[in-house]
Amino acid sequence: xxxxxxxxxxxxxxxxxxxxxxxxxxxxxxxxxxxxxxxxxxxxxxxxxxxxxxxxxxxxxxxxxxxxxxxxxxxxxxxxxxxxxxxxxxxxxxxxxxxxxxxxxxxxxxxxxxxxxxxxxxxxxxxxxxxxxxxxxxxxxxxxxxxxxxxxxxxxxxxxxxxxxxxxxxxxxxxxxxxxxxxxxxxxxxxxxxxxxxxxxxxxxxxxxxxxxxxxxxxxxxxxxxxxxxxxxxxxxxxxxxxxxxxxxxxxxxxxxxxxxxxxxxxxxxxxxxxxxxxxxxxxxxxxxxxxxxxxxxxxxxxxxxxxxxxxxxxxxxxxxxxxxxxxxxxxxxxxxxxxxxxxxxxx
Amino acid sequence: xxxxxxxxxxxxxxxxxxxxxxxxxxxxxxxxxxxxxxxxxxxxxxxxxxxxxxxxxxxxxxxxxxxxxxxxxxxxxxxxxxxxxxxxxxxxxxxxxxxxxxxxxxxxxxxxxxxxxxxxxxxxxxxxxxxxxxxxxxxxxxxxxxxxxxxxxxxxxxxxxxxxxxxxxxxxxxxxxxxxxxxxxxxxxxxxxxxxxxxxxxxxxxxxxxxxxxxxxxxxxxxxxxxxxxxxxxxxxxxxxxxxxxxxxxxxxxxxxxxxxxxxxxxxxxxxxxxxxxxxxxxxxxxxxxxxxxxxxxxxxxxxxxxxxxxxxxxxxxxxxx
Numbered sequence: 036x037x038x039x040x041x042x043x044x045x046x047x048x049x050x051x052x053x054x055x056x057x058x059x060x061x062x063x064x065x066x067x068x069x070x071x072x073x074x075x076x077x078x079x080x081x082x083x084x085x086x087x088x089x090x091x092x093x094x095x096x097x098x099x100x101x102x103x104x105x106x107x108x109x110x111x112x113x114x115x116x117x118x119x120x121x122x123x124x125x126x127x128x129x130x131x132x133x134x135x136x137x138x139x140x141x142x143x144x145x146x147x148x149x150x151x152x153x154x155x156x157x158x159x160x161x162x163x164x165x166x167x168x169x170x171x172x173x174x175x176x177x178x179x180x181x182x183x184x185x186x187x188x189x190x191x192x193x194x195x196x197x198x199x200x201x202x203x204x205x206x207x208x209x210x211x212x213x214x215x216x217x218x219x220x221x222x223x224x225x226x227x228x229x230x231x232x233x234x235x236x237x238x239x240x241x242x243x244x245x246x247x248x249x250x251x252x253x254x255x256x257x258x259x260x261x262x263x264x265x266x267x268x269x270x271x272x273x274x275x276x277x278x279x280x281x282x283x284x285x286x287x288x289x290x291x292x293x294x295x296x297x298x299x300x301x302x303x304x305x306x307x308x309x310x311x312x313x314x315x316x317x318x319x320x321x322x323x324x325x326x327x328x329x330x331x332x333x334x335x336x337x338x339x340x341x342x343x344x345x346x347x348x349x350x351x352x353x354x355x356x357x358x359x360x361x362x363x364x365x366x367x368x369x370x371x372x373x374x375x376x377x378x379x380x381x382x383x
Numbered sequence: 384x385x386x387x388x389x390x391x392x393x394x395x396x397x398x399x400x401x402x403x404x405x406x407x408x409x410x411x412x413x414x415x416x417x418x419x420x421x422x423x424x425x426x427x428x429x430x431x432x433x434x435x436x437x438x439x440x441x442x443x444x445x446x447x448x449x450x451x452x453x454x455x456x457x458x459x460x461x462x463x464x465x466x467x468x469x470x471x472x473x474x475x476x477x478x479x480x481x482x483x484x485x486x487x488x489x490x491x492x493x494x495x496x497x498x499x500x501x502x503x504x505x506x507x508x509x510x511x512x513x514x515x516x517x518x519x520x521x522x523x524x525x526x527x528x529x530x531x532x533x534x535x536x537x538x539x540x541x542x543x544x545x546x547x548x549x550x551x552x553x554x555x556x557x558x559x560x561x562x563x564x565x566x567x568x569x570x571x572x573x574x575x576x577x578x579x580x581x582x583x584x585x586x587x588x589x590x591x592x593x594x595x596x597x598x599x600x601x602x603x604x605x606x607x608x609x610x611x612x613x614x615x616x617x618x619x620x621x622x623x624x625x626x627x628x629x630x631x632x633x634x635x636x637x638x639x640x641x642x643x644x645x646x647x648x649x650x651x652x653x654x655x656x657x658x659x660x661x662x663x664x665x666x667x668x669x670x671x672x673x674x675x676x677x678x679x680x681x682x683x684x685x686x687x688x689x690x691x692x693x694x695x696x697x698x699x700x701x702x703x704x705x
Contacts, residue, residue, distance in 0.1 A: 174604065
């Protein structure tokens with residue numbers, strides 16, 4: 036990222052809520068195979084990747100999910116687009132309940148699916164290596180608009196390529212002829228093909244060089260301004276998040292620790308975990324200053340700690356934190372925090 | 384938003400038409416690598432000549448060795464490159480105990496060997512690929528069931544497996560039908576003993592491809608599983624299948640020859656290369672060496688050149704070796 040990481044000016048007219056997630060949960064069965072369980076007498080193991088996550092996204096805004104690896108942020112993205120089914124909870128997209136999206140098939144789901152798209156993390160795995168770029172970008176068009184003529188589709192593919200900063204001539208080339216950043220542009224072109232309203236971006240820049248990251252992020256912001264796109268943006272990189280977000284949700288072990296407007300979170304984080312994450316971000320002002328190193332490690336989510344999942348790493352934890360799971364509580368400054376200490380006023 | 388898209392289209396970018404499939408093929412790595420390897424070019428030519436000779440055997444061969452009326456018993460044991468004193472027939476590679484022209488027998492025999500080889504490979508390839516895709520894509524009990532059966536089958540050597548299947552199928556059929564169905568029995572026996580390799584390779588590759596993000600991107604669009612499987616996953620797992628198939632062809636030809644040599648394959652009235660070798664070995668020490676040698680050399684050249692092609696394909700198609 037460049038030094039200019041001014042918090043994004045909110046372009047979102049505070050419009051109606053586009054996506055509402057209530058109490059999302061997804062458990063994975065990670066037990067050993069049946070035979071091993073019987074012989075070794077081990078029990079069934081459940082991984083609670085996401086456990087009770089709720090948020091809402093307004094049309095035109097960017098909500099970022101941040102957190103360390105394994106905190107469940109990618110799982111949330113895959114729940115929203117219906118790659119995984121919900122174990123519990125409810126998803127409402129523009130007034131329509133789409134909780135059962137994962138089990139809807141084919142064209143039955145097309146009316147909803149054509150309104151959102153996803154951008155993936157690994158640009159080397161997200162494009163079919165045997166297809167020409169034009170075929171890849173045209174895939175959503177072929178599926179959602181079978182009536183479109185192939186000449187129209189080719190023209191649209193050319194448009195999309197130019198829009199993301201590539202050339203229409205590139206349509207006949209194969210993915211392996213492009214660099215990581217160019218591939219990510221192709222991914223974005225594919226995602227834009229069907230003019231979606233909502234984009235789920237799962238760490239779209241984490242596999243790229245820093246200089247290329249900035250280009251891709253700026254492209255994504257320009258596209259947002261142009262088309263009024265709504266982003267659910269997932270990242271572990273606080274600098275990237277600062278550049279992109281209107282609001283930020285900090286996740287820890289499958290739950291949301293804090294949701295706040297971006298500037299609010301960066302200036303005045305409440306949750307001890309948010310503070311810890313932000314303290315680890317290098318900044319120009321902080322050059323030469325002692326940095327707070329993130330303490331401890333993320334516990335094994337198969338055996339999460341009791342009470343507040345963060346309590347083993349939290350310097351302010353007390354008996355209540357070890358026993359009781361904190362709930363998100365709204366504060367007067369627009370943030371919502373899940374911390375007993377903040378709730379009781381022990382912490383600022 | 385759709386208006387937005389149309390208004391921005393002032394200088395419409397032009398996407399050139401896709402290059403033809405033939406052009407794509409000529410530009411591919413495979414052709415590039417092929418042109419640069421003399422051994423592979425020779426192997427390809429030899430293979431093609433053998434295929435053509437087998438295919439056009441009725442037009443090339445001086446006699447039909449399957450038709451007893453065309454055999455001149457009086458010409459038995461004519462040495463190679465000899466014109467018979469009795470009938471005036473020329474025997475390029477000599478004749479056997481029945482007066483059968485060895486050259487013709489090899490042409491017709493390699494026809495059967497290749498037919499059995501190709502059919503067995505296709506049988507194994509289709510069955511193995513289908514089961515491997517199913518196991519890898521759906522997982523769960525289907526995966527467990529298919530792969531356990533494959534594991535059990537792998538514990539038997541494939542030639543033993545073929546012998547077993549051969550014996551069982553023949554046991555169900557009356558003796559009079561044995562000669563007629565021999566070729567089908569061979570194909571099924573060899574095919575059934577080879578499908579495991581394809582299934583394992585395809586299952587592994589499918590599981591890798593299935594979790595890649597381009598497949599997830601297709602699922603986000605809502606592409607039905609059938610289309611994801613056949614448009615995205617299947618083409619991406621075909622490379623190992625092609626390699627195994629080519630090497631498998633050589634192995635199937637040899638397996639057929641082995642079964643026929645052991646006397647459980649093609650009967651002496653419709654000899655394949657293996658049968659010819661079995662028949663020929665009786666005369667190895669009595670001076671009529673050509674009856675054994677030429678079919679043996681033909682089998683060797685055929686299996687070797689197909690094998691070389693397979694090795695080369697594996698090198699080109701397997702990115703891990705590059």
